[in-house]
Amino acid sequence: AQPxxxxxxxxxxxxxxxxxxxxxxxxxxxxxxxxxxxxTVPVDLTQDAFQQLNALNANTKYTELKDVGHNASAYGFAYTGDDPQRGFITHFASDQCDKTEDVWDWLFTQKCG
Incomplete structure (x- = not known):
């Protein structure tokens, strides 16, 4: 990666x-x-990657979307916060993760390096 x-x-x-x-x-x-x-892409591949990143204390968060198929981007790119009733839950790999709930607010607060 190139931070x-x-x-x-x-x-x-x-x-x-x-x-x-x-x-x-x-x-x-x-x-x-x-x-x-x-x-199309088994969710366990992302779950396993997240567990590896969790073990490394990475700056990673993972939102699993219950009952959603391969169209996760339709939900992810409009995400404004968890919805436990729908089974939309975000997990954090470490305390360094930004807890911002709106995906675009989160994205545009990140900085290089």
Whole structure:
């Protein structure tokens, strides 16, 4: 990763293969979204990546969207906060994560380096 080039990342239904070196991205603020009903990219790939980043105390947060398929971006790019009744819950990998609930407010407060 290049924290001097990227201020943040906001993947949606991306997953991550288990052999990727997560230590390369611990400093980049990441907010990832994934639907638990995604039949295209298994949600466990994102869950596993988040657990690895959690173990590294990364600047990462993960929102899992209950009953949402591969169209997580439709929800993620309009996200304004958790909705426990719908099963939309954000998890934080460390205390350094920005707790801002609105996705665009969060994104535009991030800085490079």
């Amino acid at each position: 001097d080039r990227f201020a943040a990342a906001m993947p949606s239904a991306g997953g991550c293969e288990p052999w990727n070196d997560m230590s390369r991205i611990v400093e980049v603020p990441i907010w990832t979204f994934h639907g638990d009903a995604d039949a």
